[in-house]
Structures are given as C-alpha cells and as structure tokens.
Amino acid sequence: MGQYLGQPDFATRVDVITALPMNGIKAAAIYIGALTDSGLDATITVMPVGSFASVTFSGLAGGSFLPVIVSSIIASTNIPVESILLVR
Secondary structure, three states, X not given: OOOHHHOOOOOOOEEEXXXXXXXXXXXXXXXEOOOOOOOOOOEEEEEEOOOOOOEEXXXXXXXXXXXXXXXXXXXXXXXXXXXXXXXX
16 A cells, blocks of 8 residues: 555555454554444554554544554454455
8 A cells, every 4th residue: 555665556456354453464454343332432453564562542433444554463453354454
C-alpha cells in the first residue's frame, strides 16, 4: 500500500486472519470488516513495522481501514478474527 518500500498505490494482495496472535506478517495494513457487536467499542493491538512497542487502536467501526503497516497483530476486542484483513 502506498509508497512503503516501493509498493504500488493500491492493494495487490488481501489475506484473511485465521487466529490471533498473528506474527510474522510481511508488512501489511489492516482492514476491519465487521464487528461482533456494533454497540460496543472495538480495539485492535498491533506491532507496527520497525517498532519495539505495541500500539492499541480503539473506537473502531466496521469498515475501518488502518493505514498503519504492521508486522504482527497481537489481540482484538469485539472484532471477529475472520473480519480482519491484511492488505498489501
């Protein structure tokens, strides 16, 4: 995605997550498809590429695109695992 390491300006690959935690991701952004309960807050904790500290995003809605390049997804709350897409 974008100009990260010479990648094109659009997605060329999308992968569905099957279990968390998900380590060893080869630099991908994240798309959140649906929430378990739209009335509850949703969060996702990730490890950005090149970082040694995890980051938690909260207040997410279904259909959210996180333009953060990650190397792992540590945990999520109120997001079905199969609704997390890795976009490259």
